[in-house]
Amino acid sequence: MEPKEHWNAVYSARSPEQLGWYQAHPEISLRLIAESGVAKDAAIIDVGGGASLLVDKLVAGGYTEVTVLDVSAAALAAAQARLGSRAQTVTWLEADATRFAPSRHYALWHDRAVFHFLTEPADRQAYLRAVEQALLPGAQLIIATFAPDGPEKCSGLPVVRYGPQELANEVGENFELLESCGETHTTPGGVKQSFSYCRFRRR
Ligand SMILES: C[S@@+](CC[C@H](N)C(=O)[O-])C[C@H]1O[C@@H](n2cnc3c(N)ncnc32)[C@H](O)[C@@H]1O
Structure with missing residues (x-):
């Protein structure tokens, strides 16, 4: 099944x-975004943002150039419905991150729980090509994945689990690891899941 259908x-x-x-x-996403120091009017993209409340919090926090990209139109529709009229202040992109051709540059790219689904090296390379097109030197990249002691699957799909050094190796030498931290996320069903968060700067 194609990601979009799934x-x-x-x-x-x-x-x-x-x-x-x-x-x-x-x-943690909000803390890392604040620590990135990007200006409130800088362009921020939440890749695979789905129906996450991150966009609501960013808009409420005064960020004015927020884009949410997701392969699922249903997810974007849920976020837009929740935001109501505030959705008009956000750019919504229905796209597969591995086929994304950014039409502008961003000061910050955020991804929570999307990159870890890319189990094929070619898909990771395609994703990272999009990151490099989107981010000029100095721009920042925040990626959160399941940690090495996290689940092996998410939403029924296999994932690749990363610690900070493994993720740094994967994103490559063009990115400097600025900080990392872990999180124990509790699902609505009460299951604990271990995440790794990393913040990088494009060299
Ligand atoms: C586990 S959810 C995480 C959603 C959100 N980032 C959050 O933290 O709440 C993964 C999200 O990535 C999206 N997704 C999965 N593969 C994708 C891809 N190749 N390109 C863009 N979005 C993708 C899904 O539709 C879903 O919204």
């Missing part, structure tokens, strides 16, 4: 609050 089926079957990755408050 993810549209997932978001059509359940409400966002019932999905394993749901966070009422994306605390």
Whole structure:
């Protein structure tokens, strides 16, 4: 099944609050974005943002140039419905991150729980090509994946688990690792999942 079909089926079957990755408050993402120091009017993209509340918090926090990209139109529709009129201040892109051809540069690229689905080296290379097209030197990259002691699957799909050094090796020498941290996420069903978060700067 193509990612688009899989993810549209997932978001059509359940409400966002019932999905394993749901966070009422994306605390670590928000902290890392604040620590990146990007200006409130700088362009930020949340790749695979789905129906995450990160966009709500960024808009409420005064960020004015937020883009959310996701392969699932159903996920984007859920986020837009929740935001109501505030959705008009956000750019929404329905696209596969591995085929994304950015039409502008971003000061910050954020990804929570998307890169880890790329189990094929060619897909990781394609994703990282898009990152390099999107980010000029100095721009920042935040990626959160399942940690080495995290689950082997998410949403029924296999994942690749990373620690900070493994992720740094994967994104390559063009990115300097600035900080990393772990998170124990509790799913709505009460299951604990171990995540790794890394913040990089494009050299
Ligand atoms: C586990 S969810 C995480 C959603 C969100 N980042 C969060 O933290 O709540 C993975 C998301 O990535 C999206 N996705 C999966 N593969 C993708 C791809 N190749 N390109 C773009 N989005 C993708 C899915 O539709 C889904 O919204």
